[in-house]
Amino acid sequence: MELLFLKAALVVYLISSLGYMCSLYVRRVLAAKVSTWVLFAAFILHTVFFALRYWKTGQPPVISLHETLSFFAWAMAGIYLAFQLKTKTRVLGAFVSPPTFLLMIVASPGLGGHVSLPGVLQSNLVPVHVILAVTGEALFALASCAGAMYLIQESMIKNKRTSGFIRIFPSLTDLDRINHICLMWGFPLLTLGILVGSIWARTAWGSLWQWDPKQVWTLTAWFAYALLLHQRLAIGWKGRKAALFSLAAFVILLVSLFFINIFFVTAHTFI
Amino acid sequence: MNLILIGMNHKTAPLEIRESLSLACGDSINPLIEIMNIPQIKEAIYLSTCNRVEVLAHAVDEESAVEKLKSFIFNHGNLSPDDMARCLYLYYNHDAVRHLFRVASSIDSMVMGEPQILGQVKDAYRTAVEHNASGIMLNKIIHHAFRTAKRVRTETGIASNAISVSFAAVELAKKIFGNLQGKTVLLIGAGEMSELAAKHLLNYGVEKIFITNRTYARAVQMADNFHGTAVDFEKLQEKIHDVDMIISSTGAPGYVIDVSMITASLRRRKNRLLFLIDIAVPRDIDPAVGEIDNVYLYNIDNLQEIVDGNLQIRKKEAEKAEAIIDEEVTNYREWYNTLEVVPTIVSLREKMEGIIRGELAKSGAWMENLTEEERKNIEGLANSIINKILHDPITGLKEESRENGALPYIAAIRRLFGLD
Numbered sequence: 001m002e003l004l005f006l007k008a009a010l011v012v013y014l015i016s017s018l019g020y021m022c023s024l025y026v027r028r029v030l031a032a033k034v035s036t037w038v039l040f041a042a043f044i045l046h047t048v049f050f051a052l053r054y055w056k057t058g059q060p061p062v063i064s065l066h067e068t069l070s071f072f073a074w075a076m077a078g079i080y081l082a083f084q085l086k087t088k089t090r091v092l093g094a095f096v097s098p099p100t101f102l103l104m105i106v107a108s109p110g111l112g113g114h115v116s117l118p119g120v121l122q123s124n125l126v127p128v129h130v131i132l133a134v135t136g137e138a139l140f141a142l143a144s145c146a147g148a149m150y151l152i153q154e155s156m157i158k159n160k161r162t163s164g165f166i167r168i169f170p171s172l173t174d175l176d177r178i179n180h181i182c183l184m185w186g187f188p189l190l191t192l193g194i195l196v197g198s199i200w201a202r203t204a205w206g207s208l209w210q211w212d213p214k215q216v217w218t219l220t221a222w223f224a225y226a227l228l229l230h231q232r233l234a235i236g237w238k239g240r241k242a243a244l245f246s247l248a249a250f251v252i253l254l255v256s257l258f259f260i261n262i263f264f265v266t267a268h269t270f271i
Numbered sequence: 272m273n274l275i276l277i278g279m280n281h282k283t284a285p286l287e288i289r290e291s292l293s294l295a296c297g298d299s300i301n302p303l304i305e306i307m308n309i310p311q312i313k314e315a316i317y318l319s320t321c322n323r324v325e326v327l328a329h330a331v332d333e334e335s336a337v338e339k340l341k342s343f344i345f346n347h348g349n350l351s352p353d354d355m356a357r358c359l360y361l362y363y364n365h366d367a368v369r370h371l372f373r374v375a376s377s378i379d380s381m382v383m384g385e386p387q388i389l390g391q392v393k394d395a396y397r398t399a400v401e402h403n404a405s406g407i408m409l410n411k412i413i414h415h416a417f418r419t420a421k422r423v424r425t426e427t428g429i430a431s432n433a434i435s436v437s438f439a440a441v442e443l444a445k446k447i448f449g450n451l452q453g454k455t456v457l458l459i460g461a462g463e464m465s466e467l468a469a470k471h472l473l474n475y476g477v478e479k480i481f482i483t484n485r486t487y488a489r490a491v492q493m494a495d496n497f498h499g500t501a502v503d504f505e506k507l508q509e510k511i512h513d514v515d516m517i518i519s520s521t522g523a524p525g526y527v528i529d530v531s532m533i534t535a536s537l538r539r540r541k542n543r544l545l546f547l548i549d550i551a552v553p554r555d556i557d558p559a560v561g562e563i564d565n566v567y568l569y570n571i572d573n574l575q576e577i578v579d580g581n582l583q584i585r586k587k588e589a590e591k592a593e594a595i596i597d598e599e600v601t602n603y604r605e606w607y608n609t610l611e612v613v614p615t616i617v618s619l620r621e622k623m624e625g626i627i628r629g630e631l632a633k634s635g636a637w638m639e640n641l642t643e644e645e646r647k648n649i650e651g652l653a654n655s656i657i658n659k660i661l662h663d664p665i666t667g668l669k670e671e672s673r674e675n676g677a678l679p680y681i682a683a684i685r686r687l688f689g690l691d
Contacts, residue, residue, distance in 0.1 A: 027428070028428075030425075153446075157443070157446065157447065157567055158561070158567065160569070160573045160576070160577075162443065162446065162577060163577070163580045163581070163584070166446075167432075169446075170449070171445060171446055171447060171448060171449030171450075172446070172447050172448070172449075172544060173447065173448050173449045173450075173544065174449045236541030236542050237542060238541070238542040238543065238544070238565060239542060239544060239564070239565040240564055240565060241542075241564065
């Protein structure tokens with residue numbers, strides 16, 4: 001039953017991504033507006049999937065790798081849609097919706113099956129750790145979407161090429177503000193996520209910190225974001241440099257999120 | 272359909288002629304009343320703007336109506352017959368409809384895509400309605416024209432993008448800052464274009480304008496115009512620390528703003544974005560300033576390039592608009608053509624119903640023996656046979672009228688069923 005909603009969400013995510021692409025191609029905001037509503041529909045379907053899954057299994061569906069990816073996608077779409085309530089940056093969706101769809105493609109084959117948890121994961125702290133950390137990471141993902149858009153538009157304006165698709169981009173100031181707000185919220189969430197993870201690690205593995213490759217990379221990314229936040233708040237970094245730096249920090253985070261589990265031996269691999 | 276459109280626009284008539292005609296019509300007489308006094312004209316709309324004077328009329332006798340309209344224009348415009356031949360255009364029926372659609376969609380305007388014309392057409396229509404000059408025919412056409420104009424506006428980019436240098440500057444500012452509310456601008460030197468840009472910026476919510484000039488008195492004088500603040504030229508550097516935009520147009524031979532002045536202010540600006548517009552020739556701002564992070568510099572040529580590009584876009588969009596107009600003219604034609612077959616369909620039905628009534632009356636004698644219900648059934652049967660027989664010809668007639676014009680079919684049906 002819940003898989004039906006998942007499949008529907010997947011299809012609707014695809015439609016919204018295509019819609020956004022189309023809006024860039026025809027340079028009309030209208031297409032992006034429609035796509036935003038389509039994305040909202042996908043988000044609702046996805047939410048129903050989560051609710052049904054939670055109800056069926058009795059635990060938040062965020063534990064396995066696939067579930068985490070699906071939650072990542074859900075958080076990204078949700079945060080982007082929340083931004084639309086305040087600042088109408090429709091076309092930003094062209095940078096948000098496709099990655100969301102791709103995440104869902106990767107995540108969906110492993111969703112819905114029976115997940116048997118090893119004893120070590122049967123703690124209430126685990127879902128809290130995942131939800132906090134992944135929401136923080138989704139905010140960083142959105143920050144880098146806005147950052148990427150900022151950099152593209154910035155270089156076009158600098159080089160006096162303003163007639164292309166950047167015509168329908170949100171203004172530099174709006175993109176910079178989204179980048180900033182995402183950092184401001186993402187950083188404390190990731191911090192809390194890491195702390196909760198450590199507390200759990202103490203009960204499960206006996207110590208707060210293991211120098212596991214995944215932990216090290218995440219901590220590196222955390223330091224990068226801490227530095228960026230400091231530069232933004234204390235030094236007054238804005239615009240290009242901040243956008244560039246947030247992209248770089250996100251690359252480190254991506255390594256920790258995806259590549260570590262494939263190329264390194266890590267204790268942070270469960271199911 | 273007996274439609275006439277007669278008029279002149281900026282392409283066909285020089286300003287003096289348009290002027291004298293629209294002046295004559297504006298002051299002393301009410302042109303609509305005079306036009307409606309022409310007996311051959313049943314409905315009329317009179318449109319007069321600075322770029323065109325047009326009359327759209329629904330007439331009974333086209334030829335004599337046109338003659339009367341021409342003499343109306345001749346009387347009021349003081350035109351020689353030569354001028355008349357040169358300046359006037361005359362469209363009939365579907366061509367008149369198409370012309371009206373093009374005018375309302377701003378394709379026929381001097382500045383293609385300008386938004387005023389639709390409002391002017393609406394005003395002209397309102398006047399016509401007030402004078403009872405617009406009836407079934409023109410009402411339908413005008414509303415169709417409004418719909419076409421709306422489609423052109425929303426489905427093409429004909430009205431988007433700046434086509435003047437000062438508006439291009441405003442659009443860039445919006446691209447950089449988003450909302451211009453609370454932003455501040457510094458004008459250096461005077462000049463028509465920089466004042467125009469400043470006026471546009473104020474319209475878009477810019478909070479404060481500072482003005483500086485080598486002659487302080489001139490700055491004060493300009494500041495009065497914009498409710499701005501005059502700034503001593505010596506304090507230029509200090510203002511660079513504060514403002515979001517600078518528009519420079521001095522007559523100075525060298526650079527008024529160089530790289531060091533901007534870099535000196537970067538720290539105090541806390542990297543806030545700075546948008547510089549250099550309208551002066553020779554240039555006021557060192558081009559190297561544009562290389563600095565978070566600083567954007569556009570000169571007059573850059574802005575002109577944007578405008579040229581936008582004009583190209585408008586031309587391309589105009590092609591799309593023409594396609595929409597074609598489509599809408601076809602829609603209108605189809606609607607009108609179905610109108611043509613309506614009387615034939617009505618008389619065909621009347622004829623058939625007459626036959627049924629006649630036959631029932633003839634059979635009255637033997638039908639008396641039947642019960643009420645049986646009589647009803649027989650009437651129902653006759654009606655449904657007629658409906659079945661008529662269904663295909665009527666559908667066919669409507670289809671033909673939409674596609675090709677149904678005159679031959681109308682004629683055939685009238686002849687075969689003896690409807691005339």
